[in-house]
Amino acid sequence: MEEKVLQQKVREVLKKIKSIIKIPVGISNHHIHLTESDYKKLFPNEEIKIKRELNQPGEFASEQTVTIKGTKGKIERVRILGPFRAHSQVELSLTDTRKLGIKVPIRLSGNLTNTPGIDLESKYGSLHLDDGVIVAKRHIHMSEEEAALLGVKKGDTVSVLVNSDERSVVFNDVEIRPGKKFKLEMHLDTDEANAGNISRESFGKIID
Incomplete structure (x- = not known):
């Protein structure tokens, strides 16, 4: 029982961390x-x-x-x-x-x-x-340390909410791409960005 409780608490902490961290959006x-x-x-x-x-x-x-x-x-x-x-x-x-x-x-x-x-x-x-x-499939670059902090690994997919003026969008099936030299950044193409009125000043949050 204690192990199950601990696992649940870990999941809750990871969920909170994901909701707090703001991911810069890069438009390709x-x-x-x-x-x-x-x-x-x-x-x-x-x-x-x-x-x-x-x-x-x-x-x-x-x-x-x-x-x-x-x-x-x-x-x-x-x-x-x-x-x-x-x-x-x-x-x-x-x-x-x-x-x-x-x-x-x-x-x-x-x-x-x-x-x-x-x-x-x-x-x-x-x-x-x-x-x-x-x-290009939408994806998130991040360092290996950031991946560990967020509780994700290479090949995982997440859903990301990007808030923008009048057109907030949830992007599903966003693939995680960690690497030693990577900086935290979500990559979208111009079609995806235009659909959500997203600019290079926009940020996303992992919601699932």
């Missing part, structure tokens, strides 16, 4: 991650240049942009994010996929099995990716 517009070799095909003899640092340590938006082309349309000035990755990846919103005329799965970053490809074009040349196009 369409963007591209490239391998170094793919980058050099699009920008030969041009070093990648940092435009601004991103919230997650070591990550940045570059000065370089490309045009992406689908079967029905194209999107210009899609920014490349750094540093270079082991596999090139294009992250879009569902609205983007309809404009381009391609069917794209909702996946976590790096889960690229059976994903469609796309054509990229820079001022220097073009490149076809055979795969790597996804709509």
Whole structure:
């Protein structure tokens, strides 16, 4: 009985902690991650240049942009994010996929099995990716210490309430992504943010 009581108290404490901690919201517009070799095909003899640092340590938006082309349309000035990755990846919103005329799965970053490809074009040349196009699944980055404090682990899913002017929204199935270098931040795409009138000043709270 004592063990059951203790477990219940632990659950109550964790629930209270989750309700108190405010999670900053990051809004991701369409963007591209490239391998170094793919980058050099699009920008030969041009070093990648940092435009601004991103919230997650070591990550940045570059000065370089490309045009992406689908079967029905194209999107210009899609920014490349750094540093270079082991596999090139294009992250879009569902609205983007309809404009381009391609069917794209909702996946976590790096889960690229059976994903469609796309054509990229820079001022220097073009490149076809055979795969790597996804709509990013909403998720929360956090440090391993924050994950322990919140009583969650990699792969867990939670529900998050984001309060905004006149359009508070509960997002279900938000995946937990802890890491040694991660900072606490929930990532939504532009479709999700627009649906809730959410800005980069918004915060979320785990409610379940």
